[in-house]
Amino acid sequence: MSGTDKMTNDAPLVLAVPSKGRLQENATAFFGRAGLSFVQARGQREYRGQIAGLGGAEVAYLSASEIVAQLSSGSAHLGITGEDLVREQVADADASMVMLAPLGFGQANVVVAVPQAWIDVRTMADLDDVAATMRARTGRKLRVATKYVNLTRRFFANHGLADYRIVESLGATEGAPAAGTAEIVVDITTTGATLSANALKVLDDGVILASEANLVASVRAPWGKQARDAAAAILSRIAAEEEARSLREVRAVLNAVSPQRLGEIAHRLGARLPFGAAGSDGVVTLHCPRKAVFPLVEELGKAGADDITVRTLDYVFRRSNPLIERLLARI
Numbered sequence: 001m002s003g004t005d006k007m008t009n010d011a012p013l014v015l016a017v018p019s020k021g022r023l024q025e026n027a028t029a030f031f032g033r034a035g036l037s038f039v040q041a042r043g044q045r046e047y048r049g050q051i052a053g054l055g056g057a058e059v060a061y062l063s064a065s066e067i068v069a070q071l072s073s074g075s076a077h078l079g080i081t082g083e084d085l086v087r088e089q090v091a092d093a094d095a096s097m098v099m100l101a102p103l104g105f106g107q108a109n110v111v112v113a114v115p116q117a118w119i120d121v122r123t124m125a126d127l128d129d130v131a132a133t134m135r136a137r138t139g140r141k142l143r144v145a146t147k148y149v150n151l152t153r154r155f156f157a158n159h160g161l162a163d164y165r166i167v168e169s170l171g172a173t174e175g176a177p178a179a180g181t182a183e184i185v186v187d188i189t190t191t192g193a194t195l196s197a198n199a200l201k202v203l204d205d206g207v208i209l210a211s212e213a214n215l216v217a218s219v220r221a222p223w224g225k226q227a228r229d230a231a232a233a234i235l236s237r238i239a240a241e242e243e244a245r246s247l248r249e250v251r252a253v254l255n256a257v258s259p260q261r262l263g264e265i266a267h268r269l270g271a272r273l274p275f276g277a278a279g280s281d282g283v284v285t286l287h288c289p290r291k292a293v294f295p296l297v298e299e300l301g302k303a304g305a306d307d308i309t310v311r312t313l314d315y316v317f318r319r320s321n322p323l324i325e326r327l328l329a330r331i
């Protein structure tokens with residue numbers, strides 16, 4: 001689709017949200033914090049819904065893996081999904097998608113795991129030796145059970161490991177060695193409980209990818225005016241909530257301090273004076289990084305401030321934000 005077609009196509013924005021599995025609850029909570037709640041008209045065909053009080057957008061409820069497919073093809077504009085699925089399912093993900101932000105949930109590693117009984121096998125180099133020996137002695141290739149076929153191929157190739165064969169697994173991958181269908185596995189793990197239960201261990205250099213849930217945008221989706229406006233509204237709320245969480249509001253009465261001195265204190269501690277210098281009542285409002293709160297309070301005290309209060313904020317809206325900038329740079 002050419003740039004002109006993209007602009008004239010005025011389809012609503014499609015926001016893809018996990019409808020099941022590990023990411024569902026956290027994703028809904030994430031949008032909720034940003035003041036985005038979903039209304040799902042019952043009996044609607046397809047899994048479609050709306051965002052309360054926000055026009056020009058539709059919510060598509062899909063599995064995490066289907067979300068990747070739709071972002072990649074351009075059927076959805078924005079979505080939440082796991083980076084593991086993006087890297088596995090899309091060869092050149094950075095050409096068709098923009099990872100707007102990691103979300104701090106859905107953390108899991110894609111790892112190479114071997115039987116604990118292989119006590120001398122600790123690294124990919126050791127595994128390479130095992131594979132070569134096995135090939136030489138038996139003529140058979142090391143079998144790797146996984147649903148992460150592409151991530152496995154790329155990682156093994158980068159480690160110069162070629163004597164293996166992938167056994168595609170659709171579930172219960174960790175059971176494959178015990179079942180005798182593969183020698184080793186590549187799978188996703190969080191607590192490691194499933195690996196342990198199956199007497200498997202992760203190789204020291206066997207972490208293929210440290211994944212987490214991401215807010216992802218599609219480059220190929222039809223970004224007409226309606227979709228752009230809806231994206232701006234959604235991303236501004238998400239960014240405002242994130243910004244608020246990283247900051248504290250510090251207020252104080254500062255009569256005897258020069259604007260220069262105040263500016264210097266703020267600058268040194270990474271704080272801003274969003275509403276400018278003190279008014280006639282001497283009250284100043286600072287926004288400072290969470291970690292700088294107490295140093296800032298001390299500095300203000302030394303400068304003669306009285307009645308210093310610190311508050312958390314719900315939202316800090318700015319004219320622009322890193323999320324929308326990252327998106328606009330690509331569409």
Ligand SMILES: Nc1ncnc2c1ncn2[C@@H]1O[C@H](COP(=O)(O)OP(=O)(O)OP(=O)(O)O)[C@@H](O)[C@H]1O
Pocket residue numbers: 020021022023063064065081082083084085106107108188189190191211212213
């Ligand atoms: N312990 C975990 N195991 C699997 N996935 C996890 C885990 N923790 C976080 N995730 C993330 O959640 C994503 C979705 O996994 P989940 O198992 O919920 O999907 P699913 O709905 O079960 O899909 P499928 O039926 O294909 O497994 C994973 O791709 C990964 O990004």
Ligand SMILES: O=P(O)(O)OC[C@H]1O[C@H](OP(=O)(O)OP(=O)(O)O)[C@H](O)[C@@H]1O
Pocket residue numbers: 171172173174187188189190191192193194195
């Ligand atoms: O390290 P742990 O915390 O034990 O988690 C890892 C397990 O969780 C996932 O399976 P899931 O429960 O999603 O089942 P599935 O493979 O059928 O999707 C994954 O495939 C592992 O089997």
Ligand SMILES: [Mg+2]
Pocket residue numbers: 021
């Ligand atoms: Mg699963």
